[in-house]
Amino acid sequence: MNQAFHEPSGHPPAQSIAGGADTPSAPGHGHVLLVDDEAAFQRLGGAFLRNLGHEVTLAGDGVQALAAFAQRRPELVLLDLAMPPHMDPERGLELIPRFAPVPVVVLTGHGDHALALRATELGAWDFLTKPIDPDMLRFVVARGLHKARLDAELATLRAGQALDAQGLDDMGLVGQATATVQLRALVRRVAPTQVSVLVLGPTGTGKELVARALHAHSARRTAPFVAIHCGALSAELLESELFGHMKGSFTGAYRDQAGLVEAAHGGTLFLDEVGEMPPPMQVKLLRFLQEGTFVPVGGRAQKRADVRVVAATHRDLEAMVREGSFREDLFYRLKGVVLRTPSLAERPADIPLLATRFLHRVAHNARLSADALAWLMARDWPGNVRELKAVVESAGALLMPPEREVDAPLLQLASGDMATEAPTPGTETSPAPAGTGPLDAALTELETRMVRDTLAAAGGNQSEAARRLGISRVGLVKKLTRLGLR
Numbered sequence: 001m002n003q004a005f006h007e008p009s010g011h012p013p014a015q016s017i018a019g020g021a022d023t024p025s026a027p028g029h030g031h032v033l034l035v036d037d038e039a040a041f042q043r044l045g046g047a048f049l050r051n052l053g054h055e056v057t058l059a060g061d062g063v064q065a066l067a068a069f070a071q072r073r074p075e076l077v078l079l080d081l082a083m084p085p086h087m088d089p090e091r092g093l094e095l096i097p098r099f100a101p102v103p104v105v106v107l108t109g110h111g112d113h114a115l116a117l118r119a120t121e122l123g124a125w126d127f128l129t130k131p132i133d134p135d136m137l138r139f140v141v142a143r144g145l146h147k148a149r150l151d152a153e154l155a156t157l158r159a160g161q162a163l164d165a166q167g168l169d170d171m172g173l174v175g176q177a178t179a180t181v182q183l184r185a186l187v188r189r190v191a192p193t194q195v196s197v198l199v200l201g202p203t204g205t206g207k208e209l210v211a212r213a214l215h216a217h218s219a220r221r222t223a224p225f226v227a228i229h230c231g232a233l234s235a236e237l238l239e240s241e242l243f244g245h246m247k248g249s250f251t252g253a254y255r256d257q258a259g260l261v262e263a264a265h266g267g268t269l270f271l272d273e274v275g276e277m278p279p280p281m282q283v284k285l286l287r288f289l290q291e292g293t294f295v296p297v298g299g300r301a302q303k304r305a306d307v308r309v310v311a312a313t314h315r316d317l318e319a320m321v322r323e324g325s326f327r328e329d330l331f332y333r334l335k336g337v338v339l340r341t342p343s344l345a346e347r348p349a350d351i352p353l354l355a356t357r358f359l360h361r362v363a364h365n366a367r368l369s370a371d372a373l374a375w376l377m378a379r380d381w382p383g384n385v386r387e388l389k390a391v392v393e394s395a396g397a398l399l400m401p402p403e404r405e406v407d408a409p410l411l412q413l414a415s416g417d418m419a420t421e422a423p424t425p426g427t428e429t430s431p432a433p434a435g436t437g438p439l440d441a442a443l444t445e446l447e448t449r450m451v452r453d454t455l456a457a458a459g460g461n462q463s464e465a466a467r468r469l470g471i472s473r474v475g476l477v478k479k480l481t482r483l484g485l486r
């Protein structure tokens with residue numbers, strides 16, 4: 001194809017394909033992917049754009065173009081539609097949507113207006129006809145890059161607005177106690193940085209939730225969040241799980257297997273219960289944290305992965321360091337910033353809000369009665385938020401529509417606390433032995449009919465039905481279960 005390019009005087013043509021460095025472009029300059037099979041156009045067009053200060057990646061066909069695009073996303077694509085092996089513009093058209101949302105400028109032959117229009121319909125942002133006028137090229141590329149940047153800014157602003165609209169607990173960390181509010185503020189502050197974070201707190205207090213929030217609020221959020229429980233595996237298995245292994249490195253290693261560190265590349269690696277990590281693995285983890293490199297089990301070559309590490313434990317790591325069961329150097333490496341998740345006992349103010357959120361997950365228009373809230377506040381929660389969640393969700397699931405109120409006896413039933421208490425009248429704690437005789441059968445039938453009828457007459461309201469039957473609400477729920485009526 002002809003083009004109006006001349007070797008720009010005083011500027012040597014480019015020597016090689018650019019695009020290696022992953023540095024942001026200067027303002028007004030950008031990274032352009034030039035897709036054209038014609039060597040002369042690649043050379044002259046590429047040199048022209050580079051001399052304008054742009055970074056240029058060259059591709060000679062669709063396959064190369066998609067590979068280059070996947071490897072490092074450009075800000076603008078210049079695409080010749082007729083390329084090998086088919087030289088069929090239809091094939092070129094198929095490429096356009098694959099570059100979305102990056103603006104695409106198509107290069108068409110002179111007079112190919114129909115093709116240019118079809119390209120625009122398929123999402124191309126602009127077109128240039130060959131032979132290409134360098135001034136037009138300069139102008140269209142500058143405009144295209146400007147558009148790409150505006151699009152990116154808009155996307156960032158929209159994402160920020162969406163987060164704000166969700167309010168403070170957009171990170172899933174519900175709670176209004178001072179400690180929780182401070183924790184959220186710290187997560188927001190630490191998340192965008194690269195420092196390693198150690199999350200300390202008793203079981204079920206939200207350590208993993210904090211790790212996920214750190215990831216979700218960091219620039220790594222589009223890469224994976226990978227969690228591993230360090231106490232669940234032997235040192236050997238943990239090493240293989242983290243760093244991968246080579247085929248044949250142990251019995252059962254039938255093929256090369258990448259580890260979780262590699263899977264988390266670009267993202268966040270969450271080391272749960274790091275205090276349980278066997279000592280031999282502590283050394284290997286330390287090396288990885290210091291150098292960013294690792295060697296898969298049975299391998300020789302060093303590999304590199306870029307992960308941010310967030311570690312958590314309910315154990316007293318400092319005491320473990322003093323006792324010698326946890327490496328001091330690893331402790332200091334992990335402990336970039338320490339975030340603490342307090343027990344529920346230390347933040348009772350969170351209980352009503354947490355309980356209401358959990359209830360709404362299973363029954364969106366249900367509510368907690370005053371006695372339910374009092375019961376929740378008075379109870380000990382050794383399993384912390386996890387336990388609170390389980391009890392409230394079970395109670396919500398036990399509600400029988402149209403009932404909407406969870407009361408204290410229902411919570412008590414859901415928590416299993418009933419079993420250890422003396423039965424109150426009408427609340428049998430163990431089901432009656434299965435009757436076999438005619439009297440038992442008749443009684444069961446009578447009981448079933450009475451309960452069913454009373455419940456129907458009360459419009460399905462269990463509290464009212466229980467009152468009419470002269471038994472407690474919990475007693476009724478148990479009867480319903482025993483009689484197979486729920």
Ligand SMILES: Nc1ncnc2c1ncn2[C@@H]1O[C@H](COP(=O)(O)OP(=O)(O)OP(=O)(O)O)[C@@H](O)[C@H]1O
Pocket residue numbers: 172173174175201202203204205206207208209210272312314341354385386389
């Ligand atoms: N502040 C919170 N807001 C909402 N849900 C929470 C909160 N804290 C904890 N949870 C919920 O409680 C459960 C336990 O949380 P998580 O697994 O993060 O705790 P953990 O401290 O990592 O527990 P463990 O030490 O046992 O691993 C999860 O279902 C989590 O979603």
